[in-house]
Amino acid sequence: MSLKSLLLPAFSQRLLSRERLLAKRESAESRRASRRERHEIHYFHQVDDPYSALAATVLPRLVARYEVDVVPHVVGPPPESAAPERERLVAYSRKDAELLASAHPGRLAFRDPGAQPARADVERTTAVLVAAVESGRFVDVAEQVSESLWNGAPSEASLTAASVDAVAAHVRRSEAMRTRLGHYLGATFFYGGEWYWGLDRLYHLEKRLADLGTQRNGVRGVMYPPRADLNEPTSVASPPPIDFFFSLRSPYSAIVTPRVLELGRLTGAEVRLRYVLPMVMRGLAVPRAKRMYIVSDAAREAFERSIPFGRLNDPLGKPTERGLALVAHAERVGKGASFVASFMRGVWAEGVDAGSDRGLRTLAERAGLSWEEAREALKDDTWRTTAEANRLEMLALGLWGVPSFRVGDVATWGQDRLWAVEDALTGRRTASHTSP
Numbered sequence: 553m554s555l556k557s558l559l560l561p562a563f564s565q566r567l568l569s570r571e572r573l574l575a576k577r578e579s580a581e582s583r584r585a586s587r588r589e590r591h592e593i594h595y596f597h598q599v600d601d602p603y604s605a606l607a608a609t610v611l612p613r614l615v616a617r618y619e620v621d622v623v624p625h626v627v628g629p630p631p632e633s634a635a636p637e638r639e640r641l642v643a644y645s646r647k648d649a650e651l652l653a654s655a656h657p658g659r660l661a662f663r664d665p666g667a668q669p670a671r672a673d674v675e676r677t678t679a680v681l682v683a684a685v686e687s688g689r690f691v692d693v694a695e696q697v698s699e700s701l702w703n704g705a706p707s708e709a710s711l712t713a714a715s716v717d718a719v720a721a722h723v724r725r726s727e728a729m730r731t732r733l734g735h736y737l738g739a740t741f742f743y744g745g746e747w748y749w750g751l752d753r754l755y756h757l758e759k760r761l762a763d764l765g766t767q768r769n770g771v772r773g774v775m776y777p778p779r780a781d782l783n784e785p786t787s788v789a790s791p792p793p794i795d796f797f798f799s800l801r802s803p804y805s806a807i808v809t810p811r812v813l814e815l816g817r818l819t820g821a822e823v824r825l826r827y828v829l830p831m832v833m834r835g836l837a838v839p840r841a842k843r844m845y846i847v848s849d850a851a852r853e854a855f856e857r858s859i860p861f862g863r864l865n866d867p868l869g870k871p872t873e874r875g876l877a878l879v880a881h882a883e884r885v886g887k888g889a890s891f892v893a894s895f896m897r898g899v900w901a902e903g904v905d906a907g908s909d910r911g912l913r914t915l916a917e918r919a920g921l922s923w924e925e926a927r928e929a930l931k932d933d934t935w936r937t938t939a940e941a942n943r944l945e946m947l948a949l950g951l952w953g954v955p956s957f958r959v960g961d962v963a964t965w966g967q968d969r970l971w972a973v974e975d976a977l978t979g980r981r982t983a984s985h986t987s988p
Contacts, residue, residue, distance in 0.1 A: 561863045561903025568851040568862035573746075580744035581764065591620040591743075591766055593757070596627050596730050597694065598738025599678045600668055602649030603750045605702055606660055607739040608694035610751065610775060615691060617775075618758075618766045624690040625726035626681050626719075627738055633839045634736040636831070637952040642668060644950055644965065651964070651972060652751065656776065660751075662702065669701050677701045679713035682722045686714065734841050747845055751776050752968045756852055778856065779971040781811055782818050791821035791977055795958040797946045798892075800872045800879075801830035803850035805955040806900040807859050808967035812957070813889050815970065819977050821959075825888050826942040827879055827935075828954060830872060853967065860901035867899045871906035874930055875899075876939060878912070881929035882921055891919035 566572060584591070595611065598604045611622055635641050646664040653660040669677075680697055684690040693711065714722070733742055741748040741757055748757045758774040761767070796812050798805035816823035831838060847864075854861035867875060875895050882891035898904035898915045905911040909927075916926045946956055949963040956965045959976035974980075 557865055557905040557907065561865050564847075565863040565903070568848065568864075570851075570855055573852070576745055577760065580746075584744065591618070591761070591764070592623055593620055594623045594625060594729075594733075594742040596625045596726065596735070596738055596740045596742070597681065597690075598627055598629060599681060599698075599701070600674045601629070601738040602645045602662060602664075602702070603739035605698040606649055606652065606662055606751055607741075607754075608698045609660060610754065611691045611694060613775060614754075617768055617771045618761045619768065620761065620766060622691055624681075624685050624694070625729060626678060626685060626723055627726045627730055628723055629738075630736045631839075634842050640947075640950065640952045644952075647950075648965070648969075651969075655779075655971070659775075661699070665702065665704060669704070673701055673704075676713065678723075679715075679719050680711045682714040682719045683712045685722065686718075687712070731841070735845060736839065736841055747849075749845075749849070752778075752966075753849065753852075778968065781857075781970065782815055782974055785818050786978060788819045788821065788977055791819050792960045793822040793824050794973060794977070795824050795826050797826045797828060797942060797951070797954050797956040797958075799828055799830045799954045800875045800892075800895060800899070801867050802954045803847050803861070803864075803900065804853075804967045806896040807850055807854045807857065807861055808955050808970060809893055809896045810859060811857065811967075811970055812955075812973070813893060815974060815977070816889075819974075821977055823889060825879060825883060825892060826945070827876055827892075827939055828943045828946065829876075829939050830868065831953075860897060862901065863903040864900050865903045865905050865911075867906050869907070871899065871912075873933075874912055875906050875915075876935045877930050877932060878916055878921070878926055880932070880935040880938065881926060882916075882919060885921070885925075887920050891916065891921060894919040 593614075595607070597608065611624075614620065615622055629635070629638070632638070646666075646668075649662045650664045653662040668674075677697055677700075681690060681694060684693050684697075697711070730736070730740070733747075735742070735747050735749075737749055739750045741754070743757055743760070746760075748754060755774040755777050762774075794812060794816055798809065813823055815821070851862050865871075878891060879888060879895075882888045894915045895906065898911070898918075899906050904914060906915060913923045913926070917923055946952065949956070949958060951963055951965050953965055955967055956963065957969070957973045959973055962972065962976040964972045
């Protein structure tokens with residue numbers, strides 16, 4: 553066992569603990585109070601990003617609900633290192649924004665036009681929004697201006713536009729600030745040392761603001777709470793299988809594994825394990841800011857769902873390869889789901905070193921596998937062919953990252969879209985969000 557494998561579990565457990573997060577929040581509030589500053593939320597808006605278009609719609613409601621100031625910043629797209637499959641990301645984000653809006657009819661609106669706005673319209677809208685930042689009107693006009701851009705009929709002719717030089721300077725400052733604070737995407741909120749991406753994480757911020765007593769009179773709850781998982785058996789006639797695309801090194805895959813397996817059990821749907829190699833093991837670098845946000849965000853999400861997480865032992869390299877060899881073996885003996893669940897919990901919540909025989913044996917035997925048979929299965933690397941076939945199939949669906957899911961003609965990405973998988977199984981799905 554390496555020194556890293558010995559130290560990382562204890563270090564990560566402390567780093568990602570709820571106690572440490574709450575202590576950081578308390579420290580941030582103490583500093584704010586000592587300086588007699590108002591509650592200030594920095595919001596980073598990417599003009600041609602559908603998630604930013606949705607976020608713009610909630611800004612007026614946010615300041616109406618809480619005693620806060622929103623400080624807007626207009627930014628460009630994420631760097632290449634943070635978006636290695638940019639074209640797929642851009643195309644998918646439009647579909648996903650439409651799906652998210654459809655889940656909140658009457659409160660959110662976004663329709664995928666099938667293409668990005670024209671470059672000239674994006675540049676004009678950027679200039680208008682930068683000018684709105686400088687004049688203090690961003691929160692008031694961002695929703696209207698974004699809606700006009702995505703409807704293909706920009707209507708900001710009457711609004712002031714900033715100069716080319718002013719736009720360039722503003723975006724440069726905003727992106728530098730975003731990088732310094734530790735993020736890379738648009739549609740992001742930063743408050744008191746913590747990041748919240750898009751409407752899917754806004755509820756974390758709202759709950760924090762509520763705990764601080766910033767709610768205005770009559771405000772209760774949060775605007776967009778996460779939907780509860782199915783928690784009782786549901787009769788589904790001839791349920792289609794759930795294709796679950798995952799990586800053993802993905803924190804989000806880890807925290808959704810018990811949930812998707814439970815969904816399959818409750819509906820009678822088969823969960824087909826479509827494992828892929830981690831991005832890093834496929835030669836795609838993941839920036840440190842992205843890694844840190846993902847793991848800390850996964851910890852928050854796991855806490856909300858009461859899923860064990862945080863005492864991790866990074867399975868990069870051999871641990872993942874050994875794990876995938878045993879996934880293939882476990883599937884052959886009818887214990888695939890049990891082993892994946894054991895592996896995910898072991899390396900992401902219990903600090904088990906899957907690169908050691910001792911650690912992997914613990915994970916295998918807990919899933920009901922014979923260690924002698926498992927050791928023999930480690931010599932078989934035919935899983936590599938399956939992993940690559942799964943990756944290509946995932947790409948063909950218009951997806952590229954994990955965890956992803958397919959149910960019938962519905963394909964979706966992200967642990968926070970399991971409700972869409974449930975809807976597809978039970979017949980409540982939104983028909984517009986289908987695979988290509």
